[in-house]
Amino acid sequence: MTSVLYDVPGPKARRRSLLISILGGLVILAGLAAIVVMLAAPRVNAGGVETPGMFDPSRWDILADRALWRTILQRGLLATLQMAAVAAVGALVLGVLLSMARTARTAFIRIPAIIVIEFLRGMPVLLLMLFTLLVFSTGAYWAGVIGLVLYNGAIIGEALRAGINSLPRGQRESGLAIGLTPLQTRFSIEFPQAFRQMLPIIIAQLVVLLKDTSLASIIGYQELLNIGLRQATTTFGSRYLFTLFFVVLAVYLAVNLLLSWLARLLARRTASGRGGRRTKQAARVVQQLGGAGMAGTQLPVTFDDRSGGAFPSGSGSDSGASGGSGDGGGNP
Amino acid sequence: MDAIIENLPRFVDGFLMTLRLLVISGAGALVLGTIVAAMRISPVAAFRGFATVYTELLRNTPLTLILFFCAFVLPILDVDFDYVTFALIGLTFYTSPFVAEAVRSGVNGVPVGQAEAARAIGLDFRQTLGAVVLPQAIRMVIPPLINVLIALTKNTSVAGGFAVVELFATSRQIVQLRGDEVIPIMLGIAVLYLVITVPLGQFAGALERKVAVLR
Numbered sequence: 048m049t050s051v052l053y054d055v056p057g058p059k060a061r062r063r064s065l066l067i068s069i070l071g072g073l074v075i076l077a078g079l080a081a082i083v084v085m086l087a088a089p090r091v092n093a094g095g096v097e098t099p100g101m102f103d104p105s106r107w108d109i110l111a112d113r114a115l116w117r118t119i120l121q122r123g124l125l126a127t128l129q130m131a132a133v134a135a136v137g138a139l140v141l142g143v144l145l146s147m148a149r150t151a152r153t154a155f156i157r158i159p160a161i162i163v164i165e166f167l168r169g170m171p172v173l174l175l176m177l178f179t180l181l182v183f184s185t186g187a188y189w190a191g192v193i194g195l196v197l198y199n200g201a202i203i204g205e206a207l208r209a210g211i212n213s214l215p216r217g218q219r220e221s222g223l224a225i226g227l228t229p230l231q232t233r234f235s236i237e238f239p240q241a242f243r244q245m246l247p248i249i250i251a252q253l254v255v256l257l258k259d260t261s262l263a264s265i266i267g268y269q270e271l272l273n274i275g276l277r278q279a280t281t282t283f284g285s286r287y288l289f290t291l292f293f294v295v296l297a298v299y300l301a302v303n304l305l306l307s308w309l310a311r312l313l314a315r316r317t318a319s320g321r322g323g324r325r326t327k328q329a330a331r332v333v334q335q336l337g338g339a340g341m342a343g344t345q346l347p348v349t350f351d352d353r354s355g356g357a358f359p360s361g362s363g364s365d366s367g368a369s370g371g372s373g374d375g376g377g378n379p
Numbered sequence: 380m381d382a383i384i385e386n387l388p389r390f391v392d393g394f395l396m397t398l399r400l401l402v403i404s405g406a407g408a409l410v411l412g413t414i415v416a417a418m419r420i421s422p423v424a425a426f427r428g429f430a431t432v433y434t435e436l437l438r439n440t441p442l443t444l445i446l447f448f449c450a451f452v453l454p455i456l457d458v459d460f461d462y463v464t465f466a467l468i469g470l471t472f473y474t475s476p477f478v479a480e481a482v483r484s485g486v487n488g489v490p491v492g493q494a495e496a497a498r499a500i501g502l503d504f505r506q507t508l509g510a511v512v513l514p515q516a517i518r519m520v521i522p523p524l525i526n527v528l529i530a531l532t533k534n535t536s537v538a539g540g541f542a543v544v545e546l547f548a549t550s551r552q553i554v555q556l557r558g559d560e561v562i563p564i565m566l567g568i569a570v571l572y573l574v575i576t577v578p579l580g581q582f583a584g585a586l587e588r589k590v591a592v593l594r
Contacts, residue, residue: 064422072425169576171536178565261443265540303439
């Protein structure tokens, strides 16, 4: 274990660290246990009515109910995935278009594109959704999709642009030299490489997009959160709210962790071997542009990041792109 | 335009609430996130494990779900605050893992050689940390942290869906009063968000260029 902050521990330090580890672990466990005990205790309402604790079987028997799973998975999850899938396709298309416009040689195309991208990136997705809903009266579904497409399209566009910029210049020059038009060069030579290089970032952004579909519940779309929590509690009774929260949380975590894992896998398979410094810079550009929003720090890019070795948890891989870490490690 | 002029006080109130959410939960997230980051890079295995699980779980949970938990589930558990406090708590917790990741990657970004060199010329632990490692780490951490704050600014809008009257909720209210001027109202709200996010972004970019550590 090497880190900047401490040396490779010797036997004494290792013993001490093990001791602290056990004590710290006990403290954390004790904290969690205290929360569990608090939750399990039955509570008395203002009216003197006692309600069972949160782990009472009467709150969890609903998990055996088929109707619940049909509601949550078949209607809720499906609606969420449907919105995410449509919005993802739209965002990719818009991203390609915006990155084309942003890298155009004519200032008449480039400058408006810059303004549009800057505007979309600085907006809350929710506001974009509400704007679409109110101005174009599209209904909640399309308002949600369009809001997501606009926001994520702008970020994917920036990612693609950074990817194109990170390519060696010879790629474009040789395409032009063999007689392809600039557009052909872009589509058959530059885009495939840029896309491949930026794939992990794009997938990370799609995870964000999936998470953001839950915003559509605020403007009234019936997706996982709305169906799983609001509707299900009216159907099955509000005493299940606590239980249902964990069910919905578990579904979200399962889907998102699966996608994140996929992004990491792809990152390892595609980007790690090649690219090196230039890719790193490109990833940083996206992140710095405020890009990926919160996901900026979630870019699962595995450029030979030192911490990947330092942290056997396997999650060191995702720190590569943020803050220009990892840069410098192997480079002279 | 009338709708904006008429409702100027509401706009200002909403803007101030957004700023309040940003500043307080931003500060909270910085503190909490730094603690989690410290756990994550500490030599103690139990802390590392806890911090990893914490980060992964919170990062993959939608903010809407977290705010829903604060607004509707916590009251069942006899935790009672007003919605603004709940929103502050929710935003703080949601943002903290992103802060933690930014801090962690910054600290890990300092090459081991720097600390080794510092020790080799005879600096003790405090000097190594204070004069060599931390200055570089902080430089690399601040720009991504500002990006996290920009994202937080945008995320405060979600609190507007949970009975906190900030900019997003304000836009809804004013639109209900003046349905005939939807576009100017929404653009006005949009500008108020940009007033916060664009300068922050410029600042982050300028800072990044200015304090960049060249290697």
